[in-house]
Amino acid sequence: MNQPANTFPFIGRRVNRIGYGAMQLAGPGVFGPPKDRQAALDVLRAAVEAGVDHIDTSDFYGPHVTNQLIREALHPYRDGLTIVTKVGAVRGDDGAWLAAQEPAELEKGVHDNLKNLGLDVLDVVNLRVMGDVHTPKEGSIARQVEALAGLQQKGLLRHVGLSNVTAAQVAEARHITDIVCVQNLYNIAHREDDALVHELADEGIAYVPFFPLGGFTPIQSSSLSAIAASLGATPMQVALAWLLHRSPNILLIPGTSSLAHLRENMQAGELALSDDVLAALDAI
Ligand SMILES: NC(=O)c1ccc[n+]([C@@H]2O[C@H](COP(=O)([O-])OP(=O)(O)OC[C@H]3O[C@@H](n4cnc5c(N)ncnc54)[C@H](OP(=O)(O)O)[C@@H]3O)[C@@H](O)[C@H]2O)c1
Numbered sequence: 001m002n003q004p005a006n007t008f009p010f011i012g013r014r015v016n017r018i019g020y021g022a023m024q025l026a027g028p029g030v031f032g033p034p035k036d037r038q039a040a041l042d043v044l045r046a047a048v049e050a051g052v053d054h055i056d057t058s059d060f061y062g063p064h065v066t067n068q069l070i071r072e073a074l075h076p077y078r079d080g081l082t083i084v085t086k087v088g089a090v091r092g093d094d095g096a097w098l099a100a101q102e103p104a105e106l107e108k109g110v111h112d113n114l115k116n117l118g119l120d121v122l123d124v125v126n127l128r129v130m131g132d133v134h135t136p137k138e139g140s141i142a143r144q145v146e147a148l149a150g151l152q153q154k155g156l157l158r159h160v161g162l163s164n165v166t167a168a169q170v171a172e173a174r175h176i177t178d179i180v181c182v183q184n185l186y187n188i189a190h191r192e193d194d195a196l197v198h199e200l201a202d203e204g205i206a207y208v209p210f211f212p213l214g215g216f217t218p219i220q221s222s223s224l225s226a227i228a229a230s231l232g233a234t235p236m237q238v239a240l241a242w243l244l245h246r247s248p249n250i251l252l253i254p255g256t257s258s259l260a261h262l263r264e265n266m267q268a269g270e271l272a273l274s275d276d277v278l279a280a281l282d283a284i
Pocket of ligand 1: 023057262
C-alpha cells in the first residue's frame with residue numbers, strides 16, 4: 001500500500017494537502033449570495049476545525065461574496081491559515097466572467113481582496129489568465145506578472161501564483177518573480193497537465209488542481225465507482241486519494257457547500273491505494 005504524505009512545504013509553512021475551495025459557497029453560477037448563508041459560514045468554520053489550513057478563494061466569486069463569508073466566519077484568522085486568492089477577472093451585471101488583466105485592474109483586484117478578506121497583506125495571489133475559459137492558451141503573460149511583482153514589492157502580497165497557464169507561461173513568469181503554485185484544471189478524467197505536474201514537483205512548486213471532483217459536472221465513471229465500492233470508500237474520496245498519490249506537490253481544494261461532503265472529502269487523506277488500484281485508476 002502507498003500512503004502519501006499529509007503535508008507539503010508551501011510558502012515557508014507545512015500545509016495540509018487537503019484544503020478547501022470556497023467558490024461553491026456563492027449563489028448559483030458563482031453569482032450572488034448563497035441560498036443558506038448560515039450553512040456557508042458553518043462549512044467554513046468546520047473546515048478549519050477539521051484541519052484545513054489552506055483556503056482558495058477570489059473576489060470575483062459572487063463577486064465579493066465568498067471573501068466576505070470567509071471574513072465573517074474566520075476573521076481574525078488563526079496563525080498558519082493560508083488564504084490563496086486570484087485576480088484577473090471581474091463579473092458583469094449578468095454574471096459574465098470578464099477579463100481584467102490590465103495592471104490597474106490587477107491592482108484593483110488586489111485591493112478588493114484585501115478589503116473583503118480584512119487583510120493588510122495577501123499570502124498568495126494567483127494571476128488567473130483568461131485563455132479559453134478553463135483551458136490555457138499560449139501567449140506572453142509578462143506584463144501581468146510584472147504588475148503583480150510590483151504589488152509584491154509594495155508589500156500588498158507575499159507570493160505570486162498562476163492559474164490557467166501553460167508550461168511556457170510558467171517558465172516566463174519565473175524569470176520575473178518566484179512562482180509558488182500553479183492552479184489548472186486537472187482530475188482523474190482530465191490529465192493534460194501530467195507532465196507539468198511532475199516538472200513543478202521537481203522545482204518544489206505546488207500544483208493545485210481546480211475541479212478536482214469535476215467541478216460543475218462531477219466525475220462519473222463506472223470503473224471509479226467499482227473501485228470505490230471495493231475499498232469501502234466513495235468515488236469522490238477515491239478521486240481525491242488518486243490526486244494525493246499522483247504527486248507529492250499536489251494540494252487539494254475540493255469545493256463543497258455541504259458539511260457531510262466536507263467530512264467525506266477530508267477522510268480521503270486516510271485512503272492508501274495499492275499499486276494495482278493505482279494502475280486501474282490511471283487507466284480511467
Ligand atoms: N482557477 C480557476 O480558474 C478555478 C476554476 C474553478 C474552481 N477553482 C477553485 O477550485 C475549487 C474546486 O473547484 P470546484 O469547487 O468548482 O469543483 P470540485 O471541487 O471539483 O467539485 C465541487 C462539486 O462537487 C460536489 N461535491 C464536493 N464534494 C462532494 C462529495 N464528497 N460527494 C459528492 N459531491 C461532492 C459539490 O457539491 P456540494 O456543494 O453539494 O458538495 C460541487 O458541486 C473551487 O472552490 C475554487 O476555489 C478555480
